[in-house]
Amino acid sequence: DADVTQTPRNRITKTGKRIMLECSQTKGHDRMYWYRQDPGLGLRLIYYSFDVKDINKGEISDGYSVSRQAQAKFSLSLESAIPNQTALYFCATSDFRTGYQETQYFGPGTRLLVL
Amino acid sequence: GQNIDQPTEMTATEGAIVQINCTYQTSGFNGLFWYQQHAGEAPTFLSYNVLDGLEEKGRFSSFLSRSKGYSYLLLKELQMKDSASYLCAVRDGGNTGKLIFGQGTTLQVKP
Numbered sequence: 001d002a003d004v005t006q007t008p009r010n011r012i013t014k015t016g017k018r019i020m021l022e023c024s025q026t027k028g029h030d031r032m033y034w035y036r037q038d039p040g041l042g043l044r045l046i047y048y049s050f051d052v053k054d055i056n057k058g059e060i061s062d063g064y065s066v067s068r069q070a071q072a073k074f075s076l077s078l079e080s081a082i083p084n085q086t087a088l089y090f091c092a093t094s095d096f097r098t099g100y101q102e103t104q105y106f107g108p109g110t111r112l113l114v115l
Numbered sequence: 116g117q118n119i120d121q122p123t124e125m126t127a128t129e130g131a132i133v134q135i136n137c138t139y140q141t142s143g144f145n146g147l148f149w150y151q152q153h154a155g156e157a158p159t160f161l162s163y164n165v166l167d168g169l170e171e172k173g174r175f176s177s178f179l180s181r182s183k184g185y186s187y188l189l190l191k192e193l194q195m196k197d198s199a200s201y202l203c204a205v206r207d208g209g210n211t212g213k214l215i216f217g218q219g220t221t222l223q224v225k226p
Contacts, residue, residue: 004157031212040123042202042218043158048211058213090157094212100146100165102212106157 003027004107006091012113013081021076021110023091031094032074033104034058034066036087043090049074050096081114088112117141119217121203126223127193135188135201135220143208149177149188150202152219158202162188190222198224 004025034046045058047066091107119139127133146165150158164179176189200219207213
């Protein structure tokens with residue numbers, strides 16, 4: 001079974017709708033991240049969380065919110081979806097205890113299309 | 116500001132060697148990562164450098180020069196399955212674990 005899972009894998013929604021993307025991990029990692037990927041722009045950080053009570057904005061948090069329901073679960077919400085939020089969304093996890101070589105491990109991604 | 120530059124696309128021949136360069140200007144530095152990403156799939160970890168020099172892992176090697184803000188990923192004995200995007204990422208200073216990604220280099224391996 002995959003260590004980092006994302007649901008749904010694909011989603012089509014309409015402008016103005018609220019949607020939630022979910023991420024679960026079985027790696028036992030404390031840190032979790034949400035990124036979006038757009039062609040030519042690379043991966044950009046939306047939100048990150050060091051533990052259940054510690055949530056931080058990334059470089060492009062406007063229009064998004066998150067919830068860390070448990071150490072293993074981190075959800076991303078689009079309160080009112082707009083077409084320029086069409087992108088590939090990745091969740092990632094990392095283990096603070098590994099020190100400098102703290103590596104991020106990515107889920108399979110959610111492809112979102114906002115019409 | 117934070118800036119990481121990589122070539123957008125590269126093409127190489129099966130069996131050959133290719134070098135993918137990455138230059139960076141960041142406010143902090145706690146190491147540089149290379150990830151491989153096949154189309155539509157998740158990025159997967161390839162290598163990590165925090166000290167100057169070359170790290171070798173089988174067909175893949177990664178080099179870092181901190182004074183020059185420069186890294187490269189070297190792929191030897193190219194195979195068709197190496198066709199993918201290669202992402203350079205710098206770990207932010209401090210203790211955040213945050214990564215700053217370049218836009219990625221799409222490598223096409225031809226027969």
